[in-house]
Amino acid sequence: MLAIEKASHVMPWSATTLSSCFQEHYHVYGWFCDNDPNQLLGFYIAHQVGDELTLMNIAVHPASQGQGIGRALMQHLLELARQYHASIWLEVRASNSSAQRLYSSLQFTEVGKRPNYYPLAEGREDAIVMHRVADD
């Protein structure tokens, strides 16, 4: 997970932060290579409080991006949300248009903005807050 994290994110989480998600109220799922079940290609981490899920992290190794893995991970999260009758919240960098396109295509809508939320190598950028209502 750490290798994928470092390769795919502008400001990657540390090993300690990733490890801290392996506890109650967190859902951590990975997507493994068909030919090598030991090779992790992507993962997501969601935190649950009651009937609300928050997508904390999703990443696919750059070498495996654009092949439908991110969408498949999100479909898994939607299935989890259905199971718990939960809505889903997430935050995404304003500059991350490919992730925003993915979320919009799965009926997430922009519900707010956190100005200067994310650090950049130089300066900061806004977070777009997105929400998907629970399925009936």
Ligand SMILES: CC(C)(COP(=O)(O)OP(=O)(O)OC[C@H]1O[C@@H](n2cnc3c(N)ncnc32)[C@H](O)[C@@H]1OP(=O)(O)O)[C@@H](O)C(=O)NCCC(=O)NCCS
């Ligand atoms: C966002 C991310 C998880 C998507 O994973 P992926 O496996 O590349 O995505 P998919 O191949 O399933 O594509 C899903 C959709 O994302 C969008 N997308 C993916 N790559 C894109 C690109 N290069 N340009 C534009 N849109 C893109 C498209 O809407 C695509 O839909 P389509 O399949 O109908 O074309 C992946 O790009 C990633 O790990 N990015 C770095 C980490 C990150 O930004 N995480 C999100 C933090 S909020």
